[in-house]
Each structure stands twice: as C-alpha cells, then as structure tokens.
Amino acid sequence: MAEPQASTASGRPNEPSGPNSQNRANKPNKKNDSSESRKLRQARADRIDPALLRIAGIILVGTVVVQLDTTIVAVAIDTLSRSFGVGISTIQWVSTGYMLALAMVIPLTGWSVERFGGKRMWMLSLALFLAGSALCGVAWSAGSMIVFRVLQGVGGGMLLPLMQTLLAQAAGPQRMGRLMATVAVPALVTPILGPVIGGVILDNLSWRWIFLINIPVCLVALLLAWRGLPDVRIPGRHPLDVRGFVLLSPALAAVVYGFSAAGSRGSFSDVEAIVPLVVGVVLLVLFIAHALVTTVEPIIDLRMFRSRAFAGSSGIMFIAGISLFGAMLLLPLYEQQVRGRSAVDAGLLLAPQGIGMMIAVIVVGRLADRGATRLLVLTGLVLSVLGTVAHTQVGTDTSEWLLGASLALRGVGLAAVMIPVMSAVYHGLRQDEIPRATSAVRIFQQIGGSLGTAVLAVVLAHGIAARGGSAQVDAAGLADAFGETFWWTLALTAVAVPCAFLLPGRLAAPAPTSSSASSGGSGGSVRPAPPEQATGMDEAGLLPGAARTAATPSPGLNKGRA
Known part of the structure; x- marks a missing residue:
C-alpha cells in the first residue's frame, strides 16, 4: 500500500521527486517575470533621470535670461525715452521691434533644426542674443537701440521654441509633460521678478546695465551648452517657405511702422503713415493668396481656419497679446510719469498681475483638463475686463x-x-496639423503684442497732444490721457468675447492623419494622442513650440530612438 504524499504548509501535496520534478522546480514563472519586467522597464523609462535634468538645467539658463529681458525692459521705457530725447511713439519700437523679430523667427526654428541640428542652433541663438544685448548696452541713439533690439529678438525668438525641441529630443513624449511642468516654473516667476530687477538696476546703475547684465549669463549658457548638450540630428528635411517669409515679415513691419508714424505725426493722413500702411496691407493680401495655394508648408497655414476652434483660439491669443503686452507699456509709464514713482517702485507695483497669473495657473490648469473650455475663457475675459476698469479711472x-x-x-x-485656449486650438485638427497650429498661435500672440504696443502708444500720444503736449500737460491731464488709453485696452479685451463662442464647450482628441488611420494595427483605428502629449505642452500652455520639431519630436526622431 503506497504511503500518502506529504503535504506542504499550504496544504498542497509535495511534488513527487525525480528529474522532471527538479526541472519544474527550477523553471521560472514566465508570466510573473514578464509582468514585473515590463513594470520595471516602464518605471525606468518614465523616470526623469539625472542626465535629463542636467540637460534641462543647461537649457533653462539660456531661456531664463530671455524671459527676464522682456519684463526688465518694460520698466525702462520712460528712462530710455528721456535719455534719447524721443517720444513714446518712437521709443515703443524698443519693445515692438523686439516682439516682431520674436514672431518672425518662430517658423524658422523647425527648419533650422532639421538642417543644422538643435545644439548648433541653440548656441547660434544664444550668440545672437548676446551680441544684441552687448550692442544695446552701447547704443548711442533711439534708432541704433531699435536696430540692436531687433537683432536681440532674432536670437531670443528662437530660444524658447528651441528649448521645447531639445527637451522633446531628450525626453520623448512619455516624460515631456512632467519635464515641461518643471521648466515652466521660471516662466511664472519672471513676470514678478523682471520688473523689480529692472527697477533696481535703473535706480542704482546706468540703464545700459539692463542689457549688459545679459552678457555673463549668456556666456555661462554657451559654455554649458557646448559641454553638456547632445548633438542630435533629425532625419529628413522640409523646404522653407521663403516666399511666404519674404512677404509676411515686411508686411507686419510696415503696418506697425505706419501706426507708429501716425502717432508721431498726429494723423493717419500723413504720407509717412499712410504709405507704410498701404504697402503693409498689400503685402498681407499677397501673403494670404500665397499661403492658400502654395505646395510647401506655409509660414502660417491659413487653411486651418476652417476649424472654428482654431479660428477662435487664434483671435483670442491675438487680442490677449494686445492686452498683455500693451498693458506692460502703459502700467510702468503711468506709475513713473504720473505718480513720480521710482523704477523699483514701478516694478514692484506690477508684481500683482504676475502673482495672479501664477496662482491661477494651478487651479485653471486642472479645470481645463475637465472641460468647460468656453465657460472658462468667458469667465477669464470678464475677470480681465473687471481688472482693467479701475485703470480707466486713474488719477x-x-x-x-x-x-x-x-x-x-x-x-x-x-x-x-x-490656458484653455492653448488646448482648444487643436480641437478639430488632424494630428499632423498640431505642430503648425502651435506655431501659428504663438506667432499671432507675438504679432498682437507688437501691434498692441504700437496702437496704444499712438492713442497715448494723441491723448497727451490733445491736452497741450508733453511740455505743457500737468499730472492730472497726463492721468486722464492714461485713463483714456486704458479704455482701449478694456475695449480690445471685450472684442475677444465673440471669438470665445467659436470654442468648443468640451474638448475632443484631434483626428488622426489619413495615413495613420489606414496603417498599422490589426484592422483597428489608431487612437490619436491628446494635445498635451502631442505637443509637449505643460498644462499652463506657457511654452508653445514652433513649427514641426519645436512642438513634437518628429517621426524620424522617434524612429531613430526605437
């Protein structure tokens, strides 16, 4: 009679001894090991390793100086106007020319990275920004200052989208969101610190140091980039829309110059104002005709305006650029010219707007993820209008x-x-249109900022001239002129309300490209990535990229990493 099998602690009988049982005992559990290995590989892939953080830190050194420069110069407009002996309608070109240059080099970023490589373009952009800063620091007239600021803008304009390109190349789409959320922190802090730093420099040193201070930072950034940035090349090249670039750049410059000349001359009927305006409008019409029929990827793809969400988002970002950057011209000037504040005090008094934006980013970003896009935007427009009312009554x-x-x-x-607009812009677009939409909206915001600065400077100049001119107007009359100009800011903000009704109530994922929908898989459709993953944007939408590679790693890059 056979003996019963001994039991284990679990109550199961022991396996019979022998060669086969030994093999079974030594054989690993493939299912469990496979699952654990996948989890381990996923954890390693998702983790932001120290090498990636080091690359992000190197890139951050270069971008912070550009972000600070815009807000630092905002509090220096009054000082520069007095130093060069020119009016506001002329000196505002220090900001306007810079922003126009920023807008026009954004579309070049993707093409230049494909042709020359991200590291080379990063270092070239830093070198241009450094050269522009040094030349601004030794400028001898308003004209030379404006020219050097344009050079500075050419370098600075490529740095922000290049940052996103380089991070996308290093991080990949899985880690891009968290990495961008980390590097976006300076973008929230610079509107607060920039005016204060500018004020401290202006009150204690020469105005030239608001530009010269960039030189050591840029040198450090160049050294770090030379030693620490990987030189990643993207396979494949796309043609540059040279004709579109040649038409659009002078068109925008001519229109803005026409507004500036009208402010200086006091009339839109003056030849110096009307000729540039007519030339600019003609060139814009030619660009529109070209962009609708060209076979290459245009600087701004106007065919995307078939999407209501894209049209509404573009209009809102254009007007937001006018409201945000135009107010950055008016607010410090009011505090300095009417209230007699020092540059430091004017900078400190600008900080609440940056604090409000920083606090709102945390809350609004989460609400935007849950939908209700149109309601959020309408609420934001109402709050912006209410926040401007007090400035229309300034004394x-x-x-x-x-x-x-x-x-x-x-x-x-x-x-x-x-924030919700930067997510809504992709609604109804194909997956392959997302990078171009990101680039276009960024351009519209910068163009709105440059045009808004010029228009508000004209309105302010007219208001001062109507009250006897800058030589005769008293503080009360000057305050009235500023209040009148702030009404324009309020009205321009309200104009965005109809655009908000073009936005979707809730967001949907973008449609896949026709090739994606018909390829791969076992007959199933390809599910498109959400806009945040596709573009590498943080939830605040603060760092939109440039064409093609500035917004996402290209298919060639992903293929090379596989």
Whole structure:
C-alpha cells in the first residue's frame, strides 16, 4: 500500500521527486517575470533621470535670461525715452521691434533644426542674443537701440521654441509633460521678478546695465551648452517657405511702422503713415493668396481656419497679446510719469498681475483638463475686463491697493483665458496639423503684442497732444490721457468675447492623419494622442513650440530612438 504524499504548509501535496520534478522546480514563472519586467522597464523609462535634468538645467539658463529681458525692459521705457530725447511713439519700437523679430523667427526654428541640428542652433541663438544685448548696452541713439533690439529678438525668438525641441529630443513624449511642468516654473516667476530687477538696476546703475547684465549669463549658457548638450540630428528635411517669409515679415513691419508714424505725426493722413500702411496691407493680401495655394508648408497655414476652434483660439491669443503686452507699456509709464514713482517702485507695483497669473495657473490648469473650455475663457475675459476698469479711472492719487488688487484680478483672468485656449486650438485638427497650429498661435500672440504696443502708444500720444503736449500737460491731464488709453485696452479685451463662442464647450482628441488611420494595427483605428502629449505642452500652455520639431519630436526622431 503506497504511503500518502506529504503535504506542504499550504496544504498542497509535495511534488513527487525525480528529474522532471527538479526541472519544474527550477523553471521560472514566465508570466510573473514578464509582468514585473515590463513594470520595471516602464518605471525606468518614465523616470526623469539625472542626465535629463542636467540637460534641462543647461537649457533653462539660456531661456531664463530671455524671459527676464522682456519684463526688465518694460520698466525702462520712460528712462530710455528721456535719455534719447524721443517720444513714446518712437521709443515703443524698443519693445515692438523686439516682439516682431520674436514672431518672425518662430517658423524658422523647425527648419533650422532639421538642417543644422538643435545644439548648433541653440548656441547660434544664444550668440545672437548676446551680441544684441552687448550692442544695446552701447547704443548711442533711439534708432541704433531699435536696430540692436531687433537683432536681440532674432536670437531670443528662437530660444524658447528651441528649448521645447531639445527637451522633446531628450525626453520623448512619455516624460515631456512632467519635464515641461518643471521648466515652466521660471516662466511664472519672471513676470514678478523682471520688473523689480529692472527697477533696481535703473535706480542704482546706468540703464545700459539692463542689457549688459545679459552678457555673463549668456556666456555661462554657451559654455554649458557646448559641454553638456547632445548633438542630435533629425532625419529628413522640409523646404522653407521663403516666399511666404519674404512677404509676411515686411508686411507686419510696415503696418506697425505706419501706426507708429501716425502717432508721431498726429494723423493717419500723413504720407509717412499712410504709405507704410498701404504697402503693409498689400503685402498681407499677397501673403494670404500665397499661403492658400502654395505646395510647401506655409509660414502660417491659413487653411486651418476652417476649424472654428482654431479660428477662435487664434483671435483670442491675438487680442490677449494686445492686452498683455500693451498693458506692460502703459502700467510702468503711468506709475513713473504720473505718480513720480521710482523704477523699483514701478516694478514692484506690477508684481500683482504676475502673482495672479501664477496662482491661477494651478487651479485653471486642472479645470481645463475637465472641460468647460468656453465657460472658462468667458469667465477669464470678464475677470480681465473687471481688472482693467479701475485703470480707466486713474488719477494722480488713485489707491495703489485698488490698482494692485485689480492687477491681480486681471492676472487671474488672463491665465483663465490663455490656458484653455492653448488646448482648444487643436480641437478639430488632424494630428499632423498640431505642430503648425502651435506655431501659428504663438506667432499671432507675438504679432498682437507688437501691434498692441504700437496702437496704444499712438492713442497715448494723441491723448497727451490733445491736452497741450508733453511740455505743457500737468499730472492730472497726463492721468486722464492714461485713463483714456486704458479704455482701449478694456475695449480690445471685450472684442475677444465673440471669438470665445467659436470654442468648443468640451474638448475632443484631434483626428488622426489619413495615413495613420489606414496603417498599422490589426484592422483597428489608431487612437490619436491628446494635445498635451502631442505637443509637449505643460498644462499652463506657457511654452508653445514652433513649427514641426519645436512642438513634437518628429517621426524620424522617434524612429531613430526605437
């Protein structure tokens, strides 16, 4: 009679001994090991390793100096106007020319990275920004300052989209969102620190140091990039829309110059104003005709306006650029010229708007993920309008607490507008159109900023001239002129309301490309990635990229990494 099998602690009988049982005992559990291996590989792939953080840190050194420069110069406009002995309608070109240059080099980023490589273009852009900063620091007239600021803008304009390109190449789409959220922090802090730093420099040193301070930072950034950035090349090249670039750049410059000349001459009927305006409009019409029929990828693909969401988002970002950058011209000038504030005080009094935006980003980003896009944007526009009302009533002794609270409310409103809009822009577009949409909206915002600065400078100049001119107007009359100009800012913000009704109530994923929908898989459709993953944007939408490679790693890059 056979003996019963001994039992294990679990109650199961022991396996019979012998060669076969030994093999079974030594044989690993493939299913469990495979699952654990996949989890381990996924954890390693998703983790932001120290090498990637080091690359992000190197890139951050270069981008911070550009982000700070824009806000630092905002508080220096009054000082530069007095130093060069020119009016606001002329000196505003220090900001306008810079922003125009920023807008026009954005579409070149993707093409230049494909042709020359990301590391080379990063270092070239830094070198141009450094050269522009050094030349601005030794500028001898308003004209030379404007020219050097354009050079500075050419370098600075490529740095921000290049940042996204280089990070996309290094991180890949899986880690891009978290990495962009990390490097986006300086973009939230610079609107607060920039005006204060500019004020400290202007009150204690020569105005030239607001530009010369960039030189050591750029040198450090160049050294770090030379030693630490990988030289990744992207396979494949796309042709540059040279004709579109040649038409659009002078068109925008001519239109903005026409507005500036009208402010200087006091009339739109003056030859110096009307000729550039007519030339600019003709060139714009030619560009539109070219963009609709060209066989190469245009600088701005106007065919995307078939999407209501893209059309509404583009209009809102254009107007937001006018409201945001135009106000950056008016606010410090009011504090310095009407209230007699120092540059430091003017910078500190601008901080509430940046604080409001920073606080709102956290809350609005989460709400935007849950939908209700149109409601969020409309709410943001209402808050922006309410935050501007107090500035339309400014006098010589208006409460700074009221103005500060209004600025904070305005910052919350601007964030509530721009964050959901940067997600809504992709609604209804194909997956392959997402990078071009990102580039286009960024361009519209910068163009709106440059045009808004010029228009508001004209309105302010007319207001001052109507009250006797800068030589005769008193503080009360000057305050009235500023209040009148702020009404324009309020009205331009309200114009965005109809655009908001073009936005979807809730967002949907973009449609796949025709080739993606018909390829791969076992007969199933390809599910498109959400806009955040496709573009590498953080939830604040603060760092939109440039054409093609600035927004996403190209298919060739992903193929090379596989």
